[in-house]
Amino acid sequence: MSHTSAQLDVIIAGAGIGGLATALALRQHGHRVRIYERATELTEVGAGLQVSPNSTRVLDSLGLGSGLARTGVRPVRLESRDWQDGRLLGVHAMNTDPPQYGAYHYLIHRAELLDILTEAVPSQLVHLGRAVTDVVRNDDRVTVRLSDGETVSGDLLIGADGIHSTVSTVMFGTSRPRFSGTVAYRALLPAHEAEDLKLENTSTKWWGPVVEHHLVHYFVNSGSTVNIIAVVPEDDWQTESWTAQGEPDDLANAFKDYAWPIPDLVKRAGTPLKWALHERDPLQRWCTGRVALLGDACHPMVPFLAQGSAMAIEDAAVLARCLDQVSRVGVERALQTYEATRKARTSRIQQGARVDTPETWKLRDWIYEYDATSTPLIDPTNTLSTITDGDTAT
């Protein structure tokens, strides 16, 4: 448990993975938080999610390790395979004892991760059905307007309101994210229906004829379900909805020429969900005055490195550490330190996800080794220098 010399009153827009992780990290550092969430209930459909060691390390520090261990699956390897002959192109041993990269790699259903986070945040701090619609003051305090017309004030505002962030649009006039030209089919299959396919406890990525054509499968739900994410290029589908459905035949046809067992696996996947993948170039700025963006609101990325929520969780840990300096450097400077510390990494991963190939597989070492709970904080006035926790940034 860290401590801070200044207790701040923090407003968070969005109770997704990033907003909830931020609330937990800030409370651990002694701050008061209120989350305003547009949705009227915190439900999650979606499908599987990889919680890589860099993300687990932060969740462990927030006291969520036992929750992850209860429902998450620990794969023994991450594999990369060729679509035509199934040849192994790359392999990372994971979850050895002690674990590779110093923390476990989990495979989990999004709903399970959201439950673990939600249970740790007192429910009275989460205000559902109240979207942030505007920022009406940003000087010695920040005041936001909510969808019910009420205004609320605090010491700072964190916009963790996702890829279509209202906070980002209001503060920076950010343009709409760009359609990546790829869609993801997502399906969950009872593991017993795939028993004869002899899938191992791995997270396996099958690289297709072009890098935008690939398939990842792994077990979730304590091993009782196979999660499939199948990505294909497609120009004319731009729907972003966790509940939009795709055609089973389209999925089966797209992967019919892959090596066994992929054609059989996708044929059994039932009706998949279909999700258009959007992305954005790295933003010029993430913070202004007492307002900062976090998670997909500032660095949405295609999910080819499985790092979107991991980056939001890392952001939360670094932000909380930067705010420890507030009594000496002020809120604005602390937020600039957060941006300076995080941006180079998230930009590299945003760009790396786009061009992920079997040859760039090694980038994963650099991604997984990072420790957001101790990485040096970067002085925003001199991005070549670093500062240590508790130092002034001057």
Ligand SMILES: Cc1cc2nc3c(=O)[nH]c(=O)nc-3n(C[C@H](O)[C@H](O)[C@H](O)COP(=O)(O)OP(=O)(O)OC[C@H]3O[C@@H](n4cnc5c(N)ncnc54)[C@H](O)[C@@H]3O)c2cc1C
């Ligand atoms: C197909 C696919 C596979 C993925 N796989 C992985 C993976 O394996 N590993 C990984 O780490 N990441 C993965 N990701 C990425 C991950 O899902 C996102 O990066 C992550 O959910 C971002 O979290 P967030 O909290 O920033 O945003 P979100 O999860 O989008 O949460 C934003 C929240 O803000 C709320 N909101 C929106 N507007 C407002 C407003 N104006 N006021 C108040 N509330 C508002 C929303 O209702 C929502 O609850 C994947 C993504 C996709 C599409």
